Amino acid sequence: MSLPHKVPNLRVVNREARPAGDRQRSSLRFSTIKSSKKGGLQALGDRCQRRWRLLGGTALLSFLAIGGYVLWQPQMYEAYFRLLMEPVKEPQPAPTLTPRDGIFGTLPTESFPSPPPSTAPQVDLGSQILVLESDKVLAPIAQKLQQQYPHLTTRVLADHLEIRPVVSSATEQLPTQTKVLEVAYRDRQPEIVTAVLKAVAEAFVDYSQRDRQEQLHRTLEQLDKEINRHLKELDQLQQQLQASQPQGASLQPSEQLRFLTEQYRQIHNLRQAARLKAIEAYGRFQGFQEQLKMTPAEALAAANLSTSPTYQQQLARIQELDQEIAKNLAIFREGTPVIQALEEQRRVLVEQLQAIARQVIGEQYRVDNPTALGFQGTVSQTLITNYITAWIEYENQRRYDAQLAAPQAAVAQQLQQLSSQLPAIDRLENRIRMANLSLEMLNQARQAVQLQLAQNNFAWQVLTDLENPALQPTFPRLLLLVLGAIASLGLGVLATYLADAADNRFLSPARVEETLGLPLLGTIPRTTPQTHLRLERVAKGNSGLWQVTQVLPGVGEWVKFQEAFHQAFANLQAMGLGHALAVISALPADGRTTIALHLALAAAATGRRVLLIDGDLRRPQIHRYLGLTNEQGLADWLIQRRHWYSVAQARRGLAILTAGELRQQPMRLLSQDTIKQFMAHLKNYFDLVIVDTPPLANFADAKLWSGLVDQTLVVVNLKAPQQPVRLALGDYSLGSVSPLGAVVNLA
16 A cells, blocks of 8 residues: 555644653543544545445446346336316406395495306316226226226226326416326336227216216205305395384484484584573673672562552652651651651551562562662663563573473484494394395306306317327336446445444544544555664673664565655654654554564664664564564663663664563563663663553553653554554553554554
């Protein structure tokens, strides 16, 4: 597998300007959030490329099955005829009702609603098609055809017969508004198609005549029922109208309302005029009363006394006696017998005057001093006359107003009663008008239906020549084969998708990046293992430290293999590679040792001093991979510090330190301060230290190594199952150094 020239979705992590030698202990959890997503077509292409055998096999088998079925089945033929359900008529203006004598004469022309444009029964197209496809219509056709074609049962006809509306593309007509039906039939034998269409057309035309006559008769019966119902309703409304009108009323309610309103207005005007005259007379009456300073009774008494001769004669005698007394007072003193005799005579005359005044005035006018009322001058008498006249006029107008109050109240009561009854009467009259109008329209509709029955020209028409119907295949076999090929390809893609969904492996580098949430730093292609190395001991004695003295050039696929590591190392540098790097993986056989070795070679090719340490103290692999002895190595260096001087003897290039024979527990060795001092000592002699570690799923050594190096690099085998890898890396991420990224091994 070739290595891509550019690592996709490379993420550069900001190390916050820490020194390259500082170890970072920030925790990282392996997120399932996708760092990058491929497009749908690219993902589909990757699946198809991985499982091209499954895709091709499924598509080929499906196409062979579909093609065999299409070629084995006989051809199906279809023909149709078109049926006009109603004759096409020229549009006519809707008839309008004209007012007539009687109750219609009281209605304005605008109150007459227009009747429906057509009184013929309207056809429900959907229901009509269901009826034509029913057993009631198809059973007689099947019985007729079974004489020649016994297999044509009612069910066969219903399955192969299709009735659909025909709509012109030149108009915006809805399918439910058309009057043309298309009746199609399909069968494997063309002669059966022709025979069935002829029989169906004849049966449908006969059915249309019978059905339309039945519809018209049913419509006529319904109209008769409606007319009778409207007549009964009209009779009831007339009776209710008569009962609601006042008894003895000879006028219509509206006319009676106008008459009473006019009568009330006249009485109201008379009362208003009487009140105005009374107010005017009362004003004059008050003026005269202020001048005369007397009550109306006193004024009337004074007027009666001034016209009485007896009272005036007696009054004249008293006046003459008063003059005589005045003369005697000039001669005699008051109290003399003469004066007393005259005063006694005057007293008698006054009593007689009072008696006369009481007779003249009567008991109805009670006055305190009737004698004084008789002494009135000409002016006073004129004022008294005007005073009495104003008072009499005021009393007359007041009585007249009081007399009109009762008739006005009676008229108002009648108006109130009539106004409360008028809405009900108006509603009844409106209902009577509408009932008459509906009755008129029903009669017109009945006449139209009777006219259609008399004409008898409503049979359906066949618009297609049934002698030579246009037979054509329902589905061409070539089209079916093309559709089958497309369906087969779809089944192959579906099988590929299901196989990928059921496969728990990573299958692609992009899946690794999406699942682990780590940047993809390199993809190692599959190739035959080749070392092409020449090594020699760095120091005398078996110290386990080896120097790579020569790297032979690669040939063929090995060149691509080496170039993949150069690109991976370049990506590591872009991510901020430190001094020490641990190569980790979740499962055994992921290719950690191979990747660690060739990554160290790629780093050494840049001119760096690189040390590769076999940190797997349990199952070391580097010495086996290179064919070296493992008598001594890292374990011996950690126990016997005298070997550390050998590090200074390593030349520029790649040095390899094997694991050595295990003499005590690896966890104990990796937990001591000796290993920390050793890693710190290596900084003085090497530019880069790469450590090969045990798998995470089996041992905890890799976690200890993560605390001793600057960064880690995750190796994932493309064929490894996802769940164990995610669990192992998830457990590793607790408190460990952040991985720089992942390298995918395609082997």
